[in-house]
Structures are given as structure tokens and as C-alpha cells.
Amino acid sequence: MKKNKPQSTQDMLTEEELRMIKKSVDSDREQRRRLAHYDNSDKAKLVRYVKKNRIFAVVCVILIACVIVTLCLCAAFVIKKMANRENKDDFTIILGDDSYTAKYKDIMRDGILYVDMRRIAEYTGLTVTGSATSVKFTYDDDNYLRFENGSDEAVINGNMVELGGTATVTARICEIPYDFLTKAVGDGLKFTLDRTTNTVKIQRRMYATEDDDVFIPKEIHFYSDAFTVLMGITQVDDDYKYEYSIDVSAFLSSIDPDNAEDYLILANKQNPLGADYTPTDLKSLEINPNSSREMNLRSDAATALSAMILAMRADGITDVFVTSAYRSYSYQEKLFEGYIADRMESGMTREEAEAAVLEFSARPGTSEHQTGLCLDFMTTQMSDLDESFEETAAFRWLSANAHKYGFILRYPSDKVSTTGYKYEPWHYRFVGRNAATEIYESGICLEEYLELN
Ligand SMILES: [Zn+2]
Numbered sequence: 001m002k003k004n005k006p007q008s009t010q011d012m013l014t015e016e017e018l019r020m021i022k023k024s025v026d027s028d029r030e031q032r033r034r035l036a037h038y039d040n041s042d043k044a045k046l047v048r049y050v051k052k053n054r055i056f057a058v059v060c061v062i063l064i065a066c067v068i069v070t071l072c073l074c075a076a077f078v079i080k081k082m083a084n085r086e087n088k089d090d091f092t093i094i095l096g097d098d099s100y101t102a103k104y105k106d107i108m109r110d111g112i113l114y115v116d117m118r119r120i121a122e123y124t125g126l127t128v129t130g131s132a133t134s135v136k137f138t139y140d141d142d143n144y145l146r147f148e149n150g151s152d153e154a155v156i157n158g159n160m161v162e163l164g165g166t167a168t169v170t171a172r173i174c175e176i177p178y179d180f181l182t183k184a185v186g187d188g189l190k191f192t193l194d195r196t197t198n199t200v201k202i203q204r205r206m207y208a209t210e211d212d213d214v215f216i217p218k219e220i221h222f223y224s225d226a227f228t229v230l231m232g233i234t235q236v237d238d239d240y241k242y243e244y245s246i247d248v249s250a251f252l253s254s255i256d257p258d259n260a261e262d263y264l265i266l267a268n269k270q271n272p273l274g275a276d277y278t279p280t281d282l283k284s285l286e287i288n289p290n291s292s293r294e295m296n297l298r299s300d301a302a303t304a305l306s307a308m309i310l311a312m313r314a315d316g317i318t319d320v321f322v323t324s325a326y327r328s329y330s331y332q333e334k335l336f337e338g339y340i341a342d343r344m345e346s347g348m349t350r351e352e353a354e355a356a357v358l359e360f361s362a363r364p365g366t367s368e369h370q371t372g373l374c375l376d377f378m379t380t381q382m383s384d385l386d387e388s389f390e391e392t393a394a395f396r397w398l399s400a401n402a403h404k405y406g407f408i409l410r411y412p413s414d415k416v417s418t419t420g421y422k423y424e425p426w427h428y429r430f431v432g433r434n435a436a437t438e439i440y441e442s443g444i445c446l447e448e449y450l451e452l453n
Contacts, residue, residue, distance in 0.1 A: 087198050094201040095123040104198070107175070112165040113193070113200070115181060117147065117174040120202060124189065124220060131247030135174050138243075139220045145184065147174055153230060156184055161227035183227065188220035242404040242433070246311045254303035255406045260432035263300070263406075265371050266450055269420045272365035275329045279372035282326055289313070290321035290380050297325050298372040301406075301430035305375065308405035312397055320394040323385060323426075324376040327369035336364055374410060374429040390425040398428065403440035406433045415445040 013021070091102045093115065100119070107114045117137060121128050127138040133149040146155035149169035153160050154176070165177035178200060182191045192201040206215040248255060257263070267273050282296040287306045297305060305322070312320060327335075339361055343353035354363075368374045378385055379392050389395050402408065407430055413423035429446065431439070439449050 087195055089198045091198045091200060093119070094199065094203075095119060096203060098123065109165075113178040114165065114168070114175040115178045115200060115202075117145070117176050117181070118172070120181070123202070124204060126220070127243075129243035129245065131244060131249070133169055133247060135169050136243065137174075139222070143220065143222045145222055147176055154180065154184075156222050156224040156227070158232075159224040159227075159229045160231035161224050161229055184222050184224070186221035186223055188218045242437075244311065244404060245401075246307065246314050248307050248311075248405075251303055251307035251405075254300040255307060255404075256433040257300045257406075260434055263298075263373055263430055263432050264435060264446075264450060265373070266446065267366065267368045267371050268447070269363075269366050272363070273329070273370050275333075275365060277365075277370060278328065279326070282372050285322060285325060288322050289318065291323070295322055295325040295375075296372065297375065297430070300432075301373050304406045304430060308402065308407065311401065311405070312394065315397060317394050317397050319379040319381060320377055320392075321380070322375045323378045324369065325374075326372040327367060329364050329370055332362065332367045332370060333364035336361055368410065368427075368429060373431075374427060376424075376426045377428065378426065385426055387423065387425060395425055402428060403436040404433065406430050406436050408436045408439050408446065410446060412445060415448075418445050418447050 088104045088108075090104055091107055091113075093100050093102055102116075118128065118135070120126075121137045124139075128135060129138065130136045130146070134147070136144055136146045138144040142157060144155075144157060147163070147167040147169055150166060152163050152166050154163045154167065155161075163177060164180050168175040178191075178193065185191075187205055190201075190203045190205050192203075193199075194201075204217040204220075206217055208215055265273075279298050281299040283299045283302040285295045285297060285302055285305065287309045288295065289309065296302070309320070312318075336357065339357040340350065340353045343356055344350060348356065362368075376385055377389065377394060377398070379389070379394055381392070382388055398407075399409070407428045409425070410427050410429040411419050411421040411424040416422055430436075431446065431449075435449060439446065444452070
């Protein structure tokens with residue numbers, strides 16, 4: 001509206017104009033009144049509306065919240081699933097400076113990761129003994145692990161515990177759960193598993209010596225503390241103290257026979273066997289490499305010998321053979337009389353000849369070979385049966401292992417006065433595993449053993 005300020009009569013409003021202005025002002029008031037009314041009415045409507053629909057609104061808000069939460073959970077699940085997606089790549093097993101690759105499916109079974117204990121033993125220098133189906137890993141007398149093929153149990157220092165998986169033992173591998181090993185080994189080894197790269201790292205822990213520059217591997221200790229012991233240390237498995245290098249299960253009933261006393265016959269100069277003493281269970285030697293000659297021993301002795309020769313062969317000794325086994329009274333008599341006759345022909349009296357022959361040959365009936373329980377070894381490098389056998393790998397092997405197969409060195413160099421025979425490194429006698437082990441461990445000879453028992 002035009003701004004008019006009445007200042008003179010010329011400026012005074014006419015009646016008509018004043019009426020119009022009043023009307024207009026009234027109209028504005030009415031409009032404001034109406035507007036105000038309408039505003040109040042809308043607010044009230046809205047309040048009523050809101051009140052009426054509050055429950056609906058709350059339900060809506062809850063539903064929307066639910067949808068949001070569900071979406072968030074789904075997203076988290078997908079992210080987690082993607083993060084946890086199992087890496088099925090080949091594994092790299094790092095042992096010290098060496099490493100090898102293993103296929104996922106070969107070493108991951110039923111969610112359990114397996115490692116090859118034979119390889120770890122090679123890396124850590126553990127002694128491996130046993131057979132193709134049962135293996136023992138030794139650090140020292142108090143620290144060893146034992147596994148059986150197909151077994152879900154293991155032995156830690158004599159205590160039987162749950163393996164947490166199933167061992168696979170063959171002549172080449174010994175697969176055991178990785179988790180078992182990490183729990184059984186003390187701080188001598190450090191284990192690292194990385195599933196993002198499928199890497200298993202096993203390292204020997206080292207410690208610095210006094211001059212700091214020299215690092216020495218820590219000792220390896222095995223512990224059963226982290227396991228529930230199923231069977232205590234008192235349950236000693238007898239076979240394991242013998243540590244065979246082949247599976248002897250098929251030979252054991254002969255190596256360690258029930259009738260062991262039958263094999264403790266004493267035949268020496270003071271205790272001759274009669275002319276009619278002939279074993280009834282002689283058996284031809286089935287395994288005698290490098291020899292085609294037919295030879296016999298009593299059945300159990302022959303079987304135990306087979307095991308021993310197979311074990312020697314497994315340990316790389318292939319040049320050994322049996323040159324003499326059972327000899328009958330009549331054969332010994334023929335030999336002995338032949339030697340005497342030779343010497344008597346060259347002018348000796350019967351007495352002189354006998355004295356000379358007894359230096360190297362037994363009088364009939366006093367030869368232990370008549371028992372069918374002993375034998376003489378030679379190697380293909382030897383031309384005669386003599387003390388040079390002592391220089392062979394076969395002799396060194398026998399010196400350490402023969403007792404495990406039931407054999408003893410019958411005429412040791414320090415027992416000449418007791419046995420009545422000079423040192424014979426080649427002559428081995430079967431007495432069964434128990435007696436052989438006792439004789440071996442206490443450093444006695446058969447005469448002394450029989451005296452004590
Ligand atoms: Zn002999």
C-alpha cells in the first residue's frame with residue numbers, strides 16, 4: 001500500500017477512500033484470525049494423527065532398525081567368511097635351511113594338519129628306530145616319542161597319550177598331527193604356522209655360548225604334561241628297548257622263544273656232547289647271501305638268523321655270509337681225525353698231533369657247532385676265517401646288535417680262560433633274546449651266565 005502521510009488538507013482522504021482502507025484492514029484481521037484458526041486446527045489434527053499412529057510409527061522404526069541390523073550382520077558374515085576362507089594351496093614345510101612342498105590334500109585331513117616326523121627327525125638329528133609300521137624317535141633315554149601306524153595314540157617318554165589324529169607310519173614317512181608335536185616338544189624347537197601362505201616353519205632354538213659368537217642348538221625335550229596320560233610309564237613295551245632296524249614281528253617268536261631254556265645248552269671242553277647228540281629240529285638256512293652251500297641250524301636259531309641278516313642288509317651290510325653252522329659229531333670227528341692224521345704223517349706222535357690240532361679245532365663232542373645253535377661269519381673280502389673279521393663293518397654291526405636277535409659273541413677276547421677257546425670274532429651263538437641281552441649288557445660269557453642262573 002502506498003505510504004501516505006497527511007500533511008495538508010489537499011492530502012486528506014475522502015470518505016470513500018477511508019471506508020476502503022477500513023474494509024481492507026478488517027479483511028486482513030479476518031484473514032489472520034482465520035489463518036490462526038486454521039493453523040491451530042492443523043496442529044491439533046497432526047497431534048491427533050501422531051497420537052493415533054504412534055504404535056504404527058514405533059513398529060516402523062523397529063522394523064527399519066531390524067533391517068539395518070540384519071544387513072550389517074550379513075555384511076559382517078560375508079566379510080568374515082571371505083577372511084576365513086580356507087587356503088587350500090600347497091604347504092611349504094621349512095625345516096632349518098631346507099624346505100619341501102606338500103600337497104594340501106596330502107597333509108590336511110579332517111581339518112588336522114599333519115607333518116612328517118621322519119623328516120623332522122632327520123633335521124633335528126633324532127635317532128629313528130622301529131619298523132615300517134611302528135617307529136620311535138629318540139633324543140636320549142629320557143626323551144623319546146613313539147608312533148604306530150593307524151593308531152590315534154602316541155607314547156611320550158613311556159606315557160601313552162591321545163595323538164589328536166591318526167598316525168600314518170610306513171618305512172618312508174611318519175605323519176603325525178602338527179598340533180601334537182607343538183604340544184609335545186619343549187623349547188628345543190620353534191614352531192610357526194602361517195595359514196595365509198600355508199607355511200610351516202620348524203627351527204631349532206639356539207643359545208649363545210660364553211664367547212657369544214658360537215651358537216649351539218638347545219637340547220630337545222619331550223613332555224606329556226599337556227596331555228592326559230592314558231597309560232603310565234610303568235607299562236613298558238619290552239620290544240622297544242631293542243630298537244630293531246627292520247620289522248621283526250614275523251621273527252619275534254623265534255628271537256624271543258618261549259622255550260628259551262632249551263637253547264642254553266653248554267658244550268665245551270669240560271662238557272662234551274655225546275656222540276649221539278643230534279638236534280631234531282634242524283632247518284636249512286633260508287637267507288644266506290653270498291653262499292650257495294646248504295647249512296642248517298635249529299629252527300628258532302635259523303629264523304632269528306634270517307631276521308639278523310635282513311637287518312644287516314637293511315643297514316647296508318651286504319658282504320657277510322655264514323660259512324659254517326651245524327656240524328654233526330661224525331663230521332667233526334672226520335675233520336679232527338683228518339688233521340691228526342696229517343700231522344702224524346709228518347712224524348708227530350698221536351699225543352703231539354692232538355695237542356697241535358686242539359689249538360684250532362675241537363675234539364668231537366666238544367664243538368659247539370654240534371648244538372645247531374652257532375655259526376661262523378665271513379665277508380666276501382676275507383679269504384680265510386680269521387681275526388680280520390674284527391675289522392669289518394659286519395663285526396661292528398654284530399657287536400652292537402646281535403643280542404637283539406638272540407645271538408652272542410661266544411668267545412670274547414677277555415674270556416679265554418673261562419670259555420677255554422681263543423678269541424673268535426666270527427663265532428656267534430644263539431641263546432634267545434633275554435639271555436643274549438643279559439650277557440651283552442653285563443659283559444659276561446655263557447659259562448658265567450649259566451653259573452649265575
Ligand atoms: Zn665256530
